[in-house]
Amino acid sequence: MLIFVILEIKHIWQEKMIKELAVSLFLLLISFAYALELYLNTHFLPNPNRILFFIKPIGDIFMKIMGMK
Numbered sequence: 539m540l541i542f543v544i545l546e547i548k549h550i551w552q553e554k555m556i557k558e559l560a561v562s563l564f565l566l567l568i569s570f571a572y573a574l575e576l577y578l579n580t581h582f583l584p585n586p587n588r589i590l591f592f593i594k595p596i597g598d599i600f601m602k603i604m605g606m607k
Contacts (some may be wrong), residue, residue, distance in 0.1 A: 539566055539569070539570065542562070542566070543580075546557070546562070550562070571583060572586075
């Protein structure tokens with residue numbers, strides 16, 4: 539995470555790529571939160587597998603509509 543911040547954040551900020559910066563920071567924060575949760579052995583975040591269980595049928599329907607399956 540520190541390598542990304544050191545190497546990329548300055549470039550992204552200078553190029554005014556605010557959307558890319560927001561998405562990358564959101565993903566970094568989520569990954570940091572899950573890593574902290576694993577380290578502390580707590581369960582305050584939802585299980586990603588349960589989220590995918592609900593999203594997969596929607597993705598399958600979308601793939602059929604788009605003719606990709």
